[in-house]
Amino acid sequence: MHSEFWPPILLSLKVASISAAIVLVLGILASRLLAFRRFRGKMVLETFLLMPLVLPPTVIGFLLIYFFGRNSPIGSFFEDLFARSIIFTPLAAVIASTIVAFPLMYQTVKTGFQSVDKDIEEAARVDGANELNVFFQITLPLSVKSIITGLILSFARALGEFGATLMFAGNIPGKTQTAPTAIYIAMESGNMELAWLLVLSMILISFLMLFTTNLPQKKP
Incomplete structure (x- = not known):
């Protein structure tokens, strides 16, 4: 049972951790660039960034296969460089998890940036600080609660x-x-003991993740 239980749990934790680290950086950068800027097409761009929240997973999977498959420029370049395809690798799992987790990080961090008191930022500029x-x-220190919340939610989504x-x-x-x-496979094969172990483990991990998001918000 241990040989069937631990590998998917450990891989899920690894994939979710890597994806969360990636969306942490990308989410902060995207939020920094888009939170306060106004330009033509901004609403379209933000809608595009948030689409993985509402797109069916099969659509995302289809698009990933199309853009990263062996017949695509990216897939062909990767295969020529590393002599292997992206599809059916742990990297593919990281890419998929990163795409579906990114909108949560972006939206949460952007809200955190926009909630920072603008008078404090302006006072720093008056004192000679550059952007x-x-x-x-x-901005970043005052948004740390939103960043932590976005990171935890993104990790849970990737998981x-x-x-x-x-x-x-x-x-x-x-x-x-x-x-x-x-x-899914355990249920299909009738291995309900393994299925329950995995389900309970995921419930526990997800509960701890969501519970943790409330801890930074508690007032002393």
Whole structure:
């Protein structure tokens, strides 16, 4: 049982951790660039960034296969460079999880940036701070609660990703089989003991993640 239980759990945690780290950086950068700027097409761009929240996972999986498959420029370049395809690899699981988790990080961090008191930022500018100093010394520290919340929610979302991961990364035991896909296979094969162990583990991890998001918001 241990040989069937731990590999998908550990892989899911690894994939979710890597995806959360990536969306942390991308979410902060995108929020910094878009939170306060106005330009033509901004609403279209933001809508595009948030679309993975509402798109069916099969659509995301299909698009990932189209853009990263062997016949695509990106897929062909990767295969020529590393002598292997992106599809059906742990990297594919990371890419799928990152795409579905990014909107949560972006939206949460952007809201945090916009909630920072503009008088404090302006006072720093008056004192001679440039925009980078204002961002790193004022905006970012004052938005830390939103960043932590976005990071936890993104991790939880990446941890539970199923549809796009199944299509793009496959379900190879010990290689690309994550906990959600392992649950599906366990049910299909009638292995309800393993399915329950995986389900309860995911419920526990997800509960702890969501519970933690409330901790920074509590007032002393």
